Amino acid sequence: MQLLRPAWAVAAAALGSLLLLLLHSHSQREGQLAAGTCEIVTLDRDGSRPRRTVARQTARCACRAGQSAGTTRAGPACVDVHIVWTRQWCEMSPCLEDEGCDLVVGQSGWTCTQPGGRIKTTTVS
Known part of the structure; x- marks a missing residue:
């Protein structure tokens, strides 16, 4: 049980970081037009x-x-x-x-x- 808490914390931090990375890359592409x-x-x-x-x-x-x-x-x-x-x-x-x-x-x-x-x-x- 004691090992599950740190594992959940690491998983939640990784998921949060991934979400922030996705939002950041989307905001950088926003405003750019597709070629043509x-x-x-x-x-x-x-x-x-x-x-x-x-x-x-x-x-x-x-x-x-x-x-x-x-x-x-x-x-x-x-x-x-x-x-x-x-x-x-x-x-x-x-x-x-x-x-x-x-x-x-x-x-x-x-x-x-x-x-x-x-x-x-x-x-x-």
């Missing part, structure tokens, strides 16, 4: 102008080699880096399926035209 994924960090909308809403979005991406942060189907995504270098924005399929994509003059962004004629313009900064 993106998340929206901030999204600000300004609707103070009539018939016009300005939205600014900041995304954080963990892209693989040969990829860069971009937009696919109106959401942040990792895209081939040549799209960004050549500024051929419509190659990354930035618009929704029913929208048409056109480059902005000077290739500083793209427009997505909805079937009803509404236009969404995105500029790259």
